[in-house]
Amino acid sequence: MSKPRVAFFDFACCEGCQLQVANFGEALLDVLKLIDVVEFREVMSEKSNEKYDIAIVEGSITTNHDIERIKKIRNTAKVLIAYGSCATIGGVNGMKNNFPLEKIKKYVYNKDANYFDTIATKAVHQVVKVDYFVHGCPIYQPEFIEVLKSALRGLPYKVPDYSVCVECKLNENECMYDKGITCLGPITRAGCNSWCINNGNICYGCRGMVTNPAKNAQMDVLDKYKIPLDWIKNKINMYNKAGEQAPEEK
Amino acid sequence: MKQFKILEKKDFPQFIKRLSKKHKVVAPVSRGNKSYAFTQVDSSDQIAMKYIPTILPPKKYFMPQRETLAQYNKSKKTFQTVLEFEELVIFGVHTCDLAGIQCLNIVFSDTPKDINYIARKNRILIIGLECNDYCDEYASCKVMDSHHPNGGYDLFFTELKESFIVHVNTLEGEGIIELTGLFKEATSNHLKEREGVIAAKKKIFKDEVDVHYKDLKPMFDKSAGSKVWEDLEKRCLSCGNCTNVCPTCYCFDIIDEINLDLDTGYRIRQWDSCQNEDFAKVAGGESFREERGQRQRHRYMRKFSYPVERYARHFCTGCGRCSRTCMAKINLKETINALAKENR
Structure with a gap:
């Protein structure tokens, strides 16, 4: 069986969750025996050329361009995993939603505000279907590995619903x-x-x-x-x- | 005559030192402001001799929060059971927790016997420690009759003025006496002093609720439609603290985990709680106890009714942990008194 092609993508985020993955340590070697990483901006310069089986997405959706991009990723990937708070619940980017859009745009970009397209912050599943969630800011590494194992076996991963x-x-x-x-x-x-x-x-x-x-x-x-x-x-x-x-x- | 020994207080540091050289010893250790936890020690300075019940009861040594039960290999088609255990001495177990361990022993020795539990239990030595006074206002050990020892230990320490008088209950306990070589025979004066402590306790410990021990089960059995549960429905957070800290709660979940080779793996069990949202959820998403009030009622019934029917024993030891740890101030004594008031 050939290894599934896995691409990592990021939207509005600090890329800290990618760092968590890159920092897996010894477990990373075992993970790489299972998957073929074809795109991962933080650790490699190769691109997937839009050929991948699993998309692992960090970051929240904050522009119209983001919406187009995530839809394209969803159409290409057989499985989509959202990871990190920004992707799974909107995360700190959601604080933007406390303010009227135009007002916060001006506050951030001042006189250049008109050059920027911005929408209210959305988690990935508010725009496209998400198959697996790895919550957390940053992600908890052991949970990411559990989710990956579930995804590779085609099994559901149950996020605990207790406190x-x-x-x-x-x-x-x-x-x-x-x-x-x-x-x-x-x-x-x-x-x-x-x-x-x-x-x-x-x-x-x-x-x-x-x-x-x-x-x-x-x-x-x-x-x-x-x-x-x-x-x-x-x-x-x-x-x-x-x-x-x-x-x-x- | 019962076998009593004496350990002078000045010899106590040496006792812990000698004991911990030979055995892994765990004892109550302060954890922060007003919290304690059973933790490994090698010196008497680390031990909190006056402590309120630890965050988790000693059950964590008998059925750990998470333990491996079996391992498997898919390609080789093998499945082997796993027994994990360690030699351990638990020092300073209060009588409420001795009662809690006795409850768990009954459950896990029932058919089918839980071999993983029993393998651990057989390797744990227990040194009890008498409470000469209440730990705090949450305890209800008198009404549950666990404010004094009812067996379930190898050695039992009662603090006297200058010494500890120690009841030797088992051969293993005697082994500790011999190993440490610090104990003397108790004299009639010591025995008299001990009787004084027990007499003083009779004056201190009084029934903490308005219901007699014997009337608890009938009261709970009648309570199914009580307003008290509606009240708890509004107040409970479902954080599961009450059951996780309970010395007699033993519910667990079994999970099959797989290693990164996606071929080998293991079966684990971890503590579960009837207070958790998903506990009584079945295929199709239906939950048998969707309401928090129902879940609270279930918790109380598992202490004061069901086990009395099955094992002729209340599964509340009066340790007070559930009330002490409840973020929302749900208090066992208040719940019992509210039900009693309704009944009147």
């Missing part, structure tokens, strides 16, 4: 709330093995929210720990805005 707290408890971390620090673990979907909290940081919610985040209960939590609603809102804002359209210009 980061589950994994965090299993790792026996002291709860951030008990330290007096706000953390998005309770509403963020797991799958990262509570990577950040294991290393002393909080959960920033980069994997997106669980499907049923229990709004009422969240308010009780804020009340118990005396945390203002705005703090949590701001934190959620950082990664989880792409689902919303930009407000109208007033």
Whole structure:
């Protein structure tokens, strides 16, 4: 069986998730035994000439040109994997959607704003069908490999639909709330093995929210720990805005 | 007469030193502000002798969060079971957690026997530690009758003024006494002092809820349509903290994983929780317990009703972990009292 041809693409992003893949270390050798990487801007200059089986896409869709490009990729690839928060939930680029489009364009590009085509930030699946998701900012390497193995075997990959707290408890971390620090673990979907909290940081919610985040209960939590609603809102804002359209210009 | 030994407090550091030279010893160690975790130690300074229940109970040594059960090779068509275990001494297990381990022992020894669990259990020595006072307001160990030892240990330490009086319960426990060579025979004065501690505990520990032990099961059995569950429906986050920290929750998921050669792999089990959204979801997307209130009710029934029917034992040890860890302030004592009030 010939190895599947795999192409990596990027849209609006920091390319940090590509770096995570390039940084797999020893596992990279095993990965390369399974796939034939035909395009990967960050590590090689060869191009796929639009011949590939699996497209692995980083970054969010932020221009009309992006839409055309991702549609073309979708038409070529048999399997499309979105990886990294920008691609899977819009990520930090989604913060743009907090502002009217024209206003934010002017803020960024000033007098040259007219030269730039921009649309509200979208995750990849908001534009084309996505077969697999690897959430996270950046991706959690072991999960990427799990998803790749699923894709190569044609099996579905199930992103956990429970909160980061589950994994965090299993790792026996002291709860951030008990330290007096706000953390998005309770509403963020797991799958990262509570990577950040294991290393002393909080959960920033980069994997997106669980499907049923229990709004009422969240308010009780804020009340118990005396945390203002705005703090949590701001934190959620950082990664989880792409689902919303930009407000109208007033 | 029961076999009691004495370890002078001044000899305690030496005891841990000698014990940890020969065995892997784990004990409660402070983890942050008000959290503790069973962690490997080699010195008595590391051990928190006064601790509230650890984040995870000692069950993590009996059924680890994640463990391999089998390995397979597709091209060779082989499938072999795997037993993972290690020799271990757990020091400082409170009576609530001794009760928790006893519950797990019952479940995993039931037919079909869980060989992976039993292989681990047979290699773990347990040194209990008496609580002379409540750890905090979340505990309800008196009503669950686990505030004093009911067996389930090799050695059991009770703190006296100058020393620990140690009950030797098994041959393996006696082995530790011999190995460390620091223990003396208990005198009648020591025994009297111990009786004093027990008498003092009777005054400190009182039923923590408005229901008698014997009335818990009938009360829960009548509670199916209770408003209390509707209330929990609104308050529960479904973060699963309550079940993951519970010393008697043992639900797990089994997953087949494959190596990067896409040929060999292994079967693992990892802790699962009835509070998780997907726990009772079946093919087609139907979930038997879609509502968080239903899931909470299920959790309580698995403590106060179902195991009583099957094993004649409550599966709540009163350790208070579920209430202590609940982000949304759901409190076991309050839930029981609310149900009791409804019943009146």
